[in-house]
Amino acid sequence: MNIAGKVALITGSSKRIGRETAVALARRGARVAVHYRSDEPGAQETLRLVNAAGGSGEIFHAELTDLHEVDAMFSDLEKKMGRLDILVNNASAFDPATFSETTPDLWDVQMDSNARAPFFIAQRAATLMNRQEQGKIVNLVDVAGDTIWPGYLAYSISKAALIAVNRGLAKVLAPRIQVNGVAPGPVLFPEHYTQDQKHLAIDRTLLKRAGDARDIVSAIVFLIENDYITGEVIHVDGGRHIM
Numbered sequence: 001m002n003i004a005g006k007v008a009l010i011t012g013s014s015k016r017i018g019r020e021t022a023v024a025l026a027r028r029g030a031r032v033a034v035h036y037r038s039d040e041p042g043a044q045e046t047l048r049l050v051n052a053a054g055g056s057g058e059i060f061h062a063e064l065t066d067l068h069e070v071d072a073m074f075s076d077l078e079k080k081m082g083r084l085d086i087l088v089n090n091a092s093a094f095d096p097a098t099f100s101e102t103t104p105d106l107w108d109v110q111m112d113s114n115a116r117a118p119f120f121i122a123q124r125a126a127t128l129m130n131r132q133e134q135g136k137i138v139n140l141v142d143v144a145g146d147t148i149w150p151g152y153l154a155y156s157i158s159k160a161a162l163i164a165v166n167r168g169l170a171k172v173l174a175p176r177i178q179v180n181g182v183a184p185g186p187v188l189f190p191e192h193y194t195q196d197q198k199h200l201a202i203d204r205t206l207l208k209r210a211g212d213a214r215d216i217v218s219a220i221v222f223l224i225e226n227d228y229i230t231g232e233v234i235h236v237d238g239g240r241h242i243m
Contacts, residue, residue, distance in 0.1 A: 012091025014042030026055025185237025206239025
């Protein structure tokens with residue numbers, strides 16, 4: 001797919017990888033739908049960077065676990081941007097909890113944010129994409145979905161579910177829409193990580209160093225531009241998934 005002139009929705013694009021993805025697509029001429037849940041100033045900054053990169057965009061607010069808000073966002077997106085060609089399911093919840101620490105509420109937050117929301121967002125996105133008879137969906141999964149981290153058990157299970165969602169969507173949306181995933185490794189560490197946790201995450205990679213957000217974004221762009229890959233997950237994790 002040639003990204004120039006296409007409309008791309010990036011969930012959770014007020015900061016971090018979502019913002020970097022929005023800017024990278026803007027550089028290639030995309031019209032970017034910048035989504036945020038609570039960080040409106042961050043979304044405004046992302047839009048400023050999108051415009052500075054030569055693209056254009058609009059800002060959309062929604063709590064993605066609330067399907068009424070999701071429907072309102074898509075209605076607004078269709079009204080303002082007219083179409084949708086690219087969806088990057090980037091927004092997620094990342095909360096530590098062992099087996100004994102996991103509560104029903106924490107479980108629901110992880111599953112709703114990381115598996116349920118991307119599924120139903122893709123469902124609505126596909127309706128718009130099918131009007132153009134083409135589209136690209138990229139899901140941000142996680143190496144934790146492959147290896148299952150005991151300290152982040154519910155999170156890991158939710159990302160394993162998202163990997164299954166990724167594969168299932170690729171089957172049901174083919175041949176018009178390609179669906180793929182990117183599994184980041186230690187790139188942008190959570191704010192609550194200690195130095196010891198950062199060092200441990202890096203030590204569990206084969207390359208023994210942290211990656212960069214640009215490493216993730218380049219994989220996302222590659223999957224959008226390539227028209228003969230679907231149902232794939234690209235691990236951008238320094239080899240951590242085979243450790």
